[in-house]
Amino acid sequence: MDVGQDRDTQSRRTLAQSLVALVLAAAWLGAAALLWRTKVPSLSLADLDPRDYFTAPEIARGEDYRSGARALFIGRLAAELAVLALLVWNARPLAARLGRIARGRVRIAVLLGTAVVVALWGVGLPFSAASHVRRVDHRLSEQSWGGWLADRALSLGVQAVLVTIAVAGAVWLAGRLGGRWWLPGAPALVAIAVVVVLAQPLVIAPLFNRFEPLPDRELAAKVEELAARMGVEVDDVRVADASRRTTTANAYVSGIGPTRRVVLYDTLLDGRFTEGEILSVSAHELAHVGERHLWKGLAWFALFAVPGVALLAWMTERRGGLADPRLVPLGLAFVFVYVLVTQPLANAVSRRYEAEADWLAVQATGDPESAVALEQRFVTTSLSDPDPPAWVTYWLGTHPPPLDRIAMAESAAAGAAQASSSSGAAGRPCSGRFRMPSRVDHFDQESVIAAMSSCMKRGDMFTRVTTTPGTSPSSTSWSMRANVSVNS
Numbered sequence: 426m427d428v429g430q431d432r433d434t435q436s437r438r439t440l441a442q443s444l445v446a447l448v449l450a451a452a453w454l455g456a457a458a459l460l461w462r463t464k465v466p467s468l469s470l471a472d473l474d475p476r477d478y479f480t481a482p483e484i485a486r487g488e489d490y491r492s493g494a495r496a497l498f499i500g501r502l503a504a505e506l507a508v509l510a511l512l513v514w515n516a517r518p519l520a521a522r523l524g525r526i527a528r529g530r531v532r533i534a535v536l537l538g539t540a541v542v543v544a545l546w547g548v549g550l551p552f553s554a555a556s557h558v559r560r561v562d563h564r565l566s567e568q569s570w571g572g573w574l575a576d577r578a579l580s581l582g583v584q585a586v587l588v589t590i591a592v593a594g595a596v597w598l599a600g601r602l603g604g605r606w607w608l609p610g611a612p613a614l615v616a617i618a619v620v621v622v623l624a625q626p627l628v629i630a631p632l633f634n635r636f637e638p639l640p641d642r643e644l645a646a647k648v649e650e651l652a653a654r655m656g657v658e659v660d661d662v663r664v665a666d667a668s669r670r671t672t673t674a675n676a677y678v679s680g681i682g683p684t685r686r687v688v689l690y691d692t693l694l695d696g697r698f699t700e701g702e703i704l705s706v707s708a709h710e711l712a713h714v715g716e717r718h719l720w721k722g723l724a725w726f727a728l729f730a731v732p733g734v735a736l737l738a739w740m741t742e743r744r745g746g747l748a749d750p751r752l753v754p755l756g757l758a759f760v761f762v763y764v765l766v767t768q769p770l771a772n773a774v775s776r777r778y779e780a781e782a783d784w785l786a787v788q789a790t791g792d793p794e795s796a797v798a799l800e801q802r803f804v805t806t807s808l809s810d811p812d813p814p815a816w817v818t819y820w821l822g823t824h825p826p827p828l829d830r831i832a833m834a835e836s837a838a839a840g841a842a843q844a845s846s847s848s849g850a851a852g853r854p855c856s857g858r859f860r861m862p863s864r865v866d867h868f869d870q871e872s873v874i875a876a877m878s879s880c881m882k883r884g885d886m887f888t889r890v891t892t893t894p895g896t897s898p899s900s901t902s903w904s905m906r907a908n909v910s911v912n913s
């Protein structure tokens with residue numbers, strides 16, 4: 426073969442590879458653009474002053490709680506990264522030692538993966554304990570130490586099982602297929618995510634809570650009527666005994682297809698929230714169901730997971746391939762950092778869907794006053810930050826900041842008043858301010874760019890809570906652990 430022909434083949438191959446990459450990137454962007462669409466009209470939200478909605482003592486109490494919570498979050502993150510680095514560095518001797526207990530690549534890999542999970546759990550434990558003390562001190566929780574420890578043990582178990590499945594699958598596939606293991610590996614991960622979402626209400630949630638049908642039949646009938654008005658089919662509205670570990674109120678949807686359900690915390694029904702507020706929460710959750718946000722969350726998961734798994738395969742291949750169990754700590758450290766780095770992008774998507782649920786809810790109830798009151802009560806009962814700093818919203822905000830949610834409800838109220846008045850005068854004190862460029866608009870523009878890049882979705886996309894992350898012990902998501910996002 427002469428040199429010219431060889432070069433020809435080479436350049437043709439490069440061209441074909443570039444074309445494939447281009448087509449894949451275009452498909453990714455197309456899918457992301459489709460998923461990004463929501464029913465929220467373009468709104469110019471008012472830049473509200475928290476002092477108009479919260480008293481000075483309420484603001485001070487929240488600030489006092491959150492300053493410590495944020496410090497704990499940063500400390501824990503630093504400690505976890507340090508432990509991961511240590512494990513990556515010592516993977517060789519650790520694998521040699523574990524090799525004396527277990528034989529076979531996959532078994533050693535699973536033991537190493539479990540060691541990483543246990544080490545991260547252990548280093549997080551004191552931070553979690555400190556956080557528990559602060560939550561009890563601030564009356565956000567009445568949970569006993571026994572209950573707290575049982576929750577920690579359960580979540581360790583759930584994580585260990587999930588990591589075992591992932592590590593065993595990846596190392597086994599890498600042993601059979603070499604560097605191309607990610608080609609079946611990535612779709613398999615997405616399939617596992619679908620199964621987890623499907624099974625979450627039946628298998629994982631009951632480990633942490635008991636669920637009962639809504640006891641107040643009158644309220645249940647009103648929720649059903651609301652669902653019918655919104656054109657949403659949900660057979661199952663349940664109450665979770667969340668009060669066993671928190672005083673904060675919340676609600677969420679979980680499950681897909683036959684397992685989908687709306688769950689209200691019992692803390693939402695203990696008399697602190699009015700019926701209008703409870704119906705506002707319910708409408709928000711029903712909107713999540715109606716707009717198929719959990720399915721869309723799975724689609725985003727696929728968009729972020731596939732490049733992530735490919736990147737993981739490429740990175741471990743350069744060090745000999747993931748068939749070598751000694752690369753498991755490095756692989757898990759990569760996943761940890763990938764999730765951390767893509768968190769802002771994932772949260773941008775989450776905030777967008779939350780805003781859509783808020784908007785559709787207020788349209789369905791026609792009761793923006795209750796939506797505003799609900800948000801106020803969420804803030805005061807969860808010690809959330811009504812107007813968090815931008816870095817907190819970008820990095821950890823799964824929900825729009827409470828003040829923006831209030832502004833959206835106010836805007837719906839102003840819109841309704843405008844529609845009913847032929848003169849066009851809204852007659853609301855803040856209606857004139859809606860033209861101001863708002864933070865929400867700004868976030869959304871940033872987020873479009875963000876969502877067009879790459880990222881990975883994780884568990885918090887799989888159940889859509891109304892507010893107040895930080896109360897779900899089964900969650901391993903950053904914002905939930907941080908206890909500082911949006912509302913808590």
Ligand SMILES: [Zn+2]
Pocket residue numbers: 709710713779782889890891892
């Ligand atoms: Zn929500």
